[in-house]
Structure formats: C-alpha cells, structure tokens
Amino acid sequence: PRTPADETSPQAANVFGLECLHKVLSFDPWECSYRVSGSTKRIPAACVQALLMDKPSPKEAVQELQKRHEVEEERRKAVLQANEMAAGAWKNLELGSAVEVDLCQAAPVRLKLQAFSRQMMAYTGATAYGTSPNHTDVVRSPARLREGVLRPVFWLKEDPVAAAREAIKRDAEERRREELCKEAAARATNWNLALAEGSLVLLDGSLKKAVHYQPATLTYTVVAPGASVVAASANVKTYSSKHEFVSHDRIQPVFVEADDPLKLAAEREIQHEAEVRRLEAVEVANTEASKSHSGFLGMPPQQMVQLVGEGVWRRPSLEHSGLAKVILFNPSDRSYVIELLAEDGSYKVPSSSCEPVGARHLRPVFWNEESPGEKLEELMRRSEEESERLKLAKEWTDKVRDVNLNLPQDTLVLVQESASKERDLAKVISYCPLTRSYHLCRVPWTGHKLIPTNASGFGSASFFKMRTPAAAVSPYIWDATDPVESATAALEADQKERTRLDEAEACAQELPKAALALPVGMPVRLRKAMGSASLRNTRPASSSGSLWSKLKNQLPMWRTLPGCCVGDLAIVKAYSGDGTYDIFIEGDQGFDFEINQDTGAAIASSNRP
Numbered sequence: 001p002r003t004p005a006d007e008t009s010p011q012a013a014n015v016f017g018l019e020c021l022h023k024v025l026s027f028d029p030w031e032c033s034y035r036v037s038g039s040t041k042r043i044p045a046a047c048v049q050a051l052l053m054d055k056p057s058p059k060e061a062v063q064e065l066q067k068r069h070e071v072e073e074e075r076r077k078a079v080l081q082a083n084e085m086a087a088g089a090w091k092n093l094e095l096g097s098a099v100e101v102d103l104c105q106a107a108p109v110r111l112k113l114q115a116f117s118r119q120m121m122a123y124t125g126a127t128a129y130g131t132s133p134n135h136t137d138v139v140r141s142p143a144r145l146r147e148g149v150l151r152p153v154f155w156l157k158e159d160p161v162a163a164a165r166e167a168i169k170r171d172a173e174e175r176r177r178e179e180l181c182k183e184a185a186a187r188a189t190n191w192n193l194a195l196a197e198g199s200l201v202l203l204d205g206s207l208k209k210a211v212h213y214q215p216a217t218l219t220y221t222v223v224a225p226g227a228s229v230v231a232a233s234a235n236v237k238t239y240s241s242k243h244e245f246v247s248h249d250r251i252q253p254v255f256v257e258a259d260d261p262l263k264l265a266a267e268r269e270i271q272h273e274a275e276v277r278r279l280e281a282v283e284v285a286n287t288e289a290s291k292s293h294s295g296f297l298g299m300p301p302q303q304m305v306q307l308v309g310e311g312v313w314r315r316p317s318l319e320h321s322g323l324a325k326v327i328l329f330n331p332s333d334r335s336y337v338i339e340l341l342a343e344d345g346s347y348k349v350p351s352s353s354c355e356p357v358g359a360r361h362l363r364p365v366f367w368n369e370e371s372p373g374e375k376l377e378e379l380m381r382r383s384e385e386e387s388e389r390l391k392l393a394k395e396w397t398d399k400v401r402d403v404n405l406n407l408p409q410d411t412l413v414l415v416q417e418s419a420s421k422e423r424d425l426a427k428v429i430s431y432c433p434l435t436r437s438y439h440l441c442r443v444p445w446t447g448h449k450l451i452p453t454n455a456s457g458f459g460s461a462s463f464f465k466m467r468t469p470a471a472a473v474s475p476y477i478w479d480a481t482d483p484v485e486s487a488t489a490a491l492e493a494d495q496k497e498r499t500r501l502d503e504a505e506a507c508a509q510e511l512p513k514a515a516l517a518l519p520v521g522m523p524v525r526l527r528k529a530m531g532s533a534s535l536r537n538t539r540p541a542s543s544s545g546s547l548w549s550k551l552k553n554q555l556p557m558w559r560t561l562p563g564c565c566v567g568d569l570a571i572v573k574a575y576s577g578d579g580t581y582d583i584f585i586e587g588d589q590g591f592d593f594e595i596n597q598d599t600g601a602a603i604a605s606s607n608r609p
Helices: 010-016 058-085 160-187 261-289 309-314 372-399 483-508 547-558
Strands: 024-028 033-036 042-044 098-101 109-117 122-128 150-152 199-203 206-214 219-223 229-232 237-239 244-247 251-253 304-307 323-330 335-341 362-364 412-416 423-432 437-442 473-475 523-525 569-575 581-584 592-595 602-605
Touching (some): 058 160, 160 261, 199 219, 261 362, 261 372, 304 309, 362 372, 372 483, 473 483
Antiparallel strands (some): 024 033, 033 042, 098 150, 109 122, 199 206, 199 251, 206 219, 219 244, 229 237, 304 323, 323 335, 412 423, 523 569, 569 581, 592 602
16 A cells, blocks of 8 residues: 555656556646546656657657756746745735645645635635635635735746736735725724714724714614625614624724725715714704794604604603604694604614604704705795695684585595594595495504505405495595695585485485386385285295294294385395385395496395395
8 A cells, every 4th residue: 555655756656557658637837746647646747757659759759848847947946936035925915826824734735815805914715726716715714814824836827936026016015005094094083973884993993894873873883894784674784793882982984995095084084074064054953943842744754853842751761862753744633653763773663652742742853964954944844834734624624524425536534433432544435325325445544543554555454344324424634735625625525415315305205105117226215114924925834733833933924124124225126017026135244236327227236135
C-alpha cells in the first residue's frame, strides 16, 4: 500500500509502471501536478515522463516541450516574486483570487475567494481549491480570513507580477477608503436624524442596521446588520434577528459600505439639517393645532393624531405616547375610530379602541408630514367645510326622520331593530311596494361596532335574513357630500310613493269583492281566514267511534293555516275557472317575491303553494 509520502516521490512512478501509458488531461500550475487518464489523483510533475513515440518528428516535439517547460519555469519564478510583493495585500482582492490561509495545520489551506464584506472587513465566502464554485464554504468563521492568516498567491495567473500590482493597488485603495470612512463617521457623529431605512449605525460600539425612524419620539428600530425581513404587513416588518428601540442620540451613522464616504457624509449633513428645520416647523404646527378646543372634523384616514383631555385614558398604559392614526370619521356623533401607535412604529388596536373617540379629545400632529404648515391649513379648511356640512345634515336629518318609502337603491339607511336599541347602518338593495319593506345589506358601522365584510365588501353574513319594514328605516345623510340634495331626493321619492299607494288603495276598492279571472302573478289580500277544510277538493276524513273522537279528528281541518289569516298577502298561481284560485301563501320559511317591472306581475320565491 502507498503512503502519502510515496505519491510525491519520484519512485511513485513505479506504482503505475513505466510500461503503462497515460494521457495528460490537464496541468495544475499551483500544485505543479498533472491529471492523467486512468487515475483519479493528481500526479506530481516529477513522477511524469513525456513519451514521444507517437510523434512523427520527435525532435520538433521535444523542442516544443522544452520551450513550454522553460516558459513555465520563468513564469513560476515570477509567481514567487509576485507572492512576495503582495504578501501583505489582502483587502478587497478580486473575487475568485487564489489565496493560502494558515489555519495552524501542517500545510496552508488553498482557497478561492467568493465574497468580501466591507462591514466585517473580511472575506465571508471561500471554496476549497479544486471544488466547484457552488461548493459549500469550507471556512466557517470569517475571522479566519483576515489579515495575518491570509495571503494572496498568483500561481494561476498568466502575468503574476501584473496581477500582484493590481492586488496591491486594490488593497491600497481599500485601506484609503477605510480611512475616509473613519473621517466621515467622525464628522457625522451627531447627524443622526431621518436616517434612511437600512442605514448602518454604531450602537454602543456595535454595528447595527436602522430599519425604522419614528420622528414623533425621535427613536429608531435597529437590528443586526445581516438581518432580513421574514414577514411584512401593512404596518410592521418582522426581521430574522432581535430588534431594539433606541433613542436617536445613542446611534452614530457609519459609511463602511460607501464608495465615497465623504460625499455620503456631506449628503447626510444636508438631510439632518433639513430634518431639524422640518421638526421645528412641526412643533409650530402642533402648537397651533392644540389651540382648537372643539377638535378637527373630517380628518382623513392615516392622519396622525394624539389623545388629549379625557382621551388620554384610552392609552393602554401610562407610558404610552398617546399617538394614533385615524381609521374612520363618524360624522353623526363627530367621533373617530383610531389605531394606537406601538413602540415599534406599527399600529395596534387594543380592545378599547374600537369605540370611537370624540373629535374634541384628539388633535392632529404632523410628525410625518413634509410640509406641516400646509397640512395644518388643509385640515383647518376641511374642518370648517365639514362643520358647515354637518349643520345641514343635522337640520335635514330631522326632516327626513319619517321618510322611508321607495328609497333609491344603494341609499344608506339606519335600521332600528325592535329587539335592540342599537341602530345598524345598511344599504338599500331593493324595495317592495306591496309589503312596504326593504331588502338591506349591512355595511361597516363606525358609531358602535365594526361589522367585518368579505373581499367584495358585503358578505352573505352581512344581509338581513328577513325583509325590513319601511317603518324601521330612516335615511342616513350624514355621509352625503350634499345632505340637502340627498334629503330632497328621499323626500320626493317618499311623497311620490305615498301618492301612488293611496291611488292604488282607492282603485282596489272599485273591483268586485269576488273578482274572477285575476291574472297569474297578481298580488291579492285574503279577506277571511282559511283552514284545510275550506280549500278546494279537501273534505273531512271519515272516522268511526264516538262523537268526541269525530270532532277531535276534524278539528285540525278548521284550524287556520300559517299565511292564511285575514289580511295576509298571496300571489295568484292559477285560476281554475270554477271560482277558485291556486295561490302562493307565506310558509314556515318566509315569503318573498320580486315585481316584474314590465308586466307588474309578482314572482314568488322561498314559499310553498
């Protein structure tokens, strides 16, 4: 059996036998060895002898081989010179460069560099020489690829001296850049406002990444430099490492990744000074906004606000800043639904915040506004306009309180359910003139509760199960852009419908009491109650026994059927010609129908004949 020492000795050729022929597949200039056919191992050059027996002109072939040998020897001498020249040039080497790393082993580890980190000032990826580029990194600690253990070698370069000079140049440029980074960081020590997301900072001497800036509290959320986003929502991002919340004066911007640190530092100064001026304008705008004691009306969603007065008791804790954002404005009681600001800059909804907060208990703040003064003027203008609109809405709401007939489709209405004192906000789907009732669809109501809906806006759970009487409905004009126009339209529709219904009642009295041949689909009202015994082709079942037994068996035949009481509505299904009708009546599952707008006929559904 061969030993590793035998494979590098000239006598190792005897193992393969000089009588065996091998074909050269490749030459490795770093290890000075060959890969030959018939062997999976590299063969040292000292163990290989060229054979010229297959050459037509052996003299020319040997001259060519001698020339290649001499060129390679000269190149290898140049490699040794280049290795010595660039022994200390290890920073920012070209990716793919060959290096030797002293890991306290018998021989240096041969690697090819894959990635250099400016943050760590070390190489974070390298593969063993001879493996594929996708091979797993063989160096597990980046600290092992720093100065003192890593030296570049140029065995694989055609012009090693030129490559060494390029490595020295890149190393000098990187060192110069690092000096500029230190100078830029020293200048920008206190320029720590409005840092962009992903900016690198120093926190108590440790490198961190700032991922969120909260100007209202002048704080940052920082994570480890290599942290990545693992989950994101509309309000908050979750990172792969632990996050911290720190004050702006605890961090210092650094520029270790910048190609031109001084230029970036100058830009950082401009951004910091601009933020200082903006915050001064914010303070002025916040002070002006606090002078309004009645609050601001009609603030748009996402507007940042702060709890004041009695509103401070809505805070989840005494330490909470009271900052929140507007979700919805409820004009009927001049209140807002808000979401409170969490420490990490996201917005959370505690159990108590679903109840509206009065406008007088909120004041707008402008920490996130680019132009706080202009935003304040806009909110003041919106509040004045909303105040005038609400005055009209209140005036006309009293006028249309009893207006409830033939309201147009998609009209918003308030529904007073008999079993509850609360009123639901709904949208008109359809109106039935026969029953004077509505099909309604619930919509999110900000006055008392939020009813969730599906992606389309209105889910099956949002529909009322039964028709709602018109008497339980009143128009909701608080959200109308023009309350007067909406109220006038409702009044006109109601008055027109009442006139039509009065005319219909009068005309119905002109018909005979026992009208014959009524058309199919004609709505009718029952004049007397009916049981099974009064229906056509229905006779009492014969029974034997005592008189009491006969009466007991026949009594259910005279009991009034559901939906067949005096005054109940029905729909003509067919006229039999013998003075009787087949009709649709209200059943246990309810009674419903639609009116054909062309013929006026009623189409029954959800009932039994």
